[in-house]
Structures are given as structure tokens and as C-alpha cells.
Amino acid sequence: xxxxSPSWLIFxxxxxxxxxxxxxxxxxxxxxxxxxxxxxxxxxxxxxxxAVKQGWSWSDIAQALGVSKQAAHKRLAGSxxxxxx
Numbered sequence: 001x002x003x004x005s006p007s008w009l010i011f012x013x014x015x016x017x018x019x020x021x022x023x024x025x026x027x028x029x030x031x032x033x034x035x036x037x038x039x040x041x042x043x044x045x046x047x048x049x050x051a052v053k054q055g056w057s058w059s060d061i062a063q064a065l066g067v068s069k070q071a072a073h074k075r076l077a078g079s080x081x082x083x084x085x
């Protein structure tokens with residue numbers, strides 16, 4: 001179930017330092033941080049939902065996220081649905 005592949009590297013081309021908000025424009029930079037967090041949270045919920053559907057245990061999910069089983073379950077159990085996403 002768990003792999004060590006660096007699949008997150010697919011996002012590397014999306015991160016163009018020339019297009020990142022300047023730290024001299026804090027409102028724009030902070031808005032970008034908020035948008036990235038929302039995107040990451042949505043991706044995490046969908047990935048956890050898929051993992052549960054594929055039979056992953058909360059221990060597997062926690063290990064993949066780098067948190068304790070209890071922390072993963074407490075934070076994410078409510079995001080698991082019966083719907084196909």
C-alpha cells in the first residue's frame with residue numbers, strides 16, 4: 001500500500017519562482033498561502049477518502065502523512081464518505 005516514490009514531484013513544474021508573490025507584497029503572498037492551504041487540505045481529504053476505500057488502515061494513512069494514527073483519525077475521519085469522488 002505504501003510506496004516510497006516521490007510522486008509529489010509532479011508539482012515541481014508548477015512552482016515557478018518567477019511567478020511567486022513577492023515578499024514585498026505581503027497581502028498577495030499571504031493570499032497565495034491561504035489558497036495553497038485550501039488546495040492541500042482538499043487534496044488530503046480526497047487522498048484519505050481514496051485510501052480508506054482501497055483498504056488502507058488509519059496506521060497506513062498516518063504513516064504516509066507523517067503523523068500519529070490518533071492525529072490522522074481525529075483530523076480526517078470526518079472527511080471519509082461513501083460517495084465516489
